[in-house]
Amino acid sequence: MNKALVLVCLFCFNLSFAQEIIEDEKPKVEKDTILNKTRIKADGVAAVVGEFIVLESDLDREIAQLKAQGADLEGVTRCELFGSLLESKLYAHQAIQDSIIVNELYIQSLVDQQIEGILAQTNGDMNGLLNFYKKDSEEALREEMYEINKNAYLAKEMQDKVIRDIEITPEEVRTFFNEIPEEEIPTFGTELKLAQIVVIPEVTEEAKQAVIDRLNGFKKDVEENGASFTTKALFYSEDSGSKNNGGLLPTMNRKRPRMVKEFRDVAFNLQEGEISEPFETDFGFHIIYLEKVRGQEYEVRHILLRPELTEDAIQKAKDEIENVREKIINGLVTFADAAREFSDEKETKFEGGQLTNPTTQDFNFELTRMEPELYSQVQDLKDDEISPVIQDEDRINRIKFKIMTVTDRIDDHKADFARDYLKIKDLALQDKQVKAIEVWQRETIQNTYIKINGEYRSCDFQSNWLKE
Structure with missing residues (x-):
């Protein structure tokens, strides 16, 4: 996990409420068992952002959780992690001011899933879970996790609100691309265009x-x-x-x-x-x-x-797609025409079986960013080669059979404005959104009560948390 991803993941945090000004507390020297460094640690409140208190233990717990999830914190400073935590608090605080509604049922369901997931990995060790969160009962743990998830939800909703209506024009995309220095123009990896024909067993x-x-x-x-x-x-x-x-x-x-x-x-x-x-x-x-x-x-x-599938229905579907594959290989029908005539997949059949990338909404799939299952199905296919029959499943169908082909392959290349317009547009939009968030943060920080305590006053934050 790189530095940016670690900082994005830092959304879970403990919550309390306060309106009063917090006096600085006397720091003490303590061994940081998470990062194996000796540091000065403020005992208790590390910061206040609007109505929210940030405790020193909040950051310690976040670091412990990130490491437990396998995050690589090499090169990520404690100040950077703390700054990300402050951002989450700021979003949550402003969400409350803007009266963003919390889906309480969703939050409670999320807590249930998280606890069940952790217990499944720890053989049902609830006592261990309570010890980790320093709680004396499951009810207290659920209350804290509810608050953690609620405010993470508020933070996400607030961030979405900031960028929701941001759009970008073709001229802005062109300007963005033209302003990239030659040596910094991105390189896009090998891309494939894929098509498939799907036959689904019929339910009686x-x-x-x-x-x-x-x-x-x-x-x-x-x-x-x-x-x-x-x-x-x-x-x-x-x-x-x-x-x-x-x-x-x-x-x-x-x-x-x-x-x-x-x-x-x-x-x-x-x-x-x-x-x-x-x-x-x-x-x-x-x-x-x-x-x-x-x-x-x-x-x-x-x-x-879901209705049961009979063995006869399954075999009939498999025989049908084998027959379609044989017709394509023998040149009796093109792959695209066979997809339009025989495929049961509504989303692709009228495009000649062409798959749409759900992330980019175009037909190109970057090889290194494919879903592992899809990658395994097409990695060895040559252009216009027809795959063997593949048995698959999805959220709707327990069993389906498909054949796949690569209709086009684009090797590694430097970004080209005409060919890669949609990808460049996404980069330009992301850049515009980041700038909008920076403006929002700068203005909101100035209008929000913020107090940073102890060692964190010496941090070199990207945002003006110290209001200097």
Whole structure:
């Protein structure tokens, strides 16, 4: 992890509230067991940013967590880490002033996932977790982690607000590129354009009906026998993201819809306490329990089941794509035409199977930045070569079969304005956003009460935290 990434990761921190001016505390010499250096350490409050106190122990804990996650802190100074922590506090403080709303249900769900994840790695050692956070109960730990995540959420929302409406014109992109010194023009790695044809096994009507009947059984048991919807979701739902929370989803808002349309249409037409009839989305079949309505916000639980695939359906799909591959190799049809005729993947078939890079939104995939799984599937392919049949899966399909090809390859090269316009545009936009954040920070620091204590007064901060 490089220095910039370490500083970006430094969002978790302990929180308290204060309005009063904090007097400097007498420093003491102490051995830093994290960075193995002797340093002067202020005992207690290290800084105040608006309503938030930054404790010396906050930074110690952050350093310990970064090292535990394998971060390389070589070359990263304590002052730089402290400055990043101050930035997070500043964002969170201003978010409160701007009345940014916190999604409390989402934060609580995040805490649950974090604790479960840590316990899974430590064989359920809750006592060890409590000792690390210096807490005497799980409830106290959850309260602190809730505050940590809430303010990290506020900080992220505030930063997004600062840059949300920033746009860049083609002329600004050209100016940005022309101002890059010749020796600093970036080099882009080898890029591939990829295409694929996907065949998905067909689900039988009998399998669909079996799932519908099972969901109706859950619904009936809850409504007529008083069974727990939460428990059924915990045991039976196939949505790995929500089943451990009893099917509880992030709060749905009518004004900011995030779920697929079919899901929203059902959820927003339920009455509080009502369970829906089974319905289908691309992910499978669901029933929804509307737990609570608060204005435009809906708290829902759901159970997801996906129909079973028969062996016959799986074999039929595999035979079909093998046949398509053979036709392409024998020159009976082009890859692009075969994709348009045979592929079951809506996102790519009408583009002749051409894959879109989700990061850049163009057709180019930089070889060194590919997802590992995709890289393993195409790394040995020559231009226009057809891959063997690959068995794959995704969030929607447990099994799918595909063949892939490389339609174009661009070797390592210095950035070219015409060919690499979209990448250069992204760099120019990022540069403009960074400058906007710098202006925002400079102005907000001047208008916010900030107090830096002890050894940190001697830090050479990039931002004017000392207001000199």
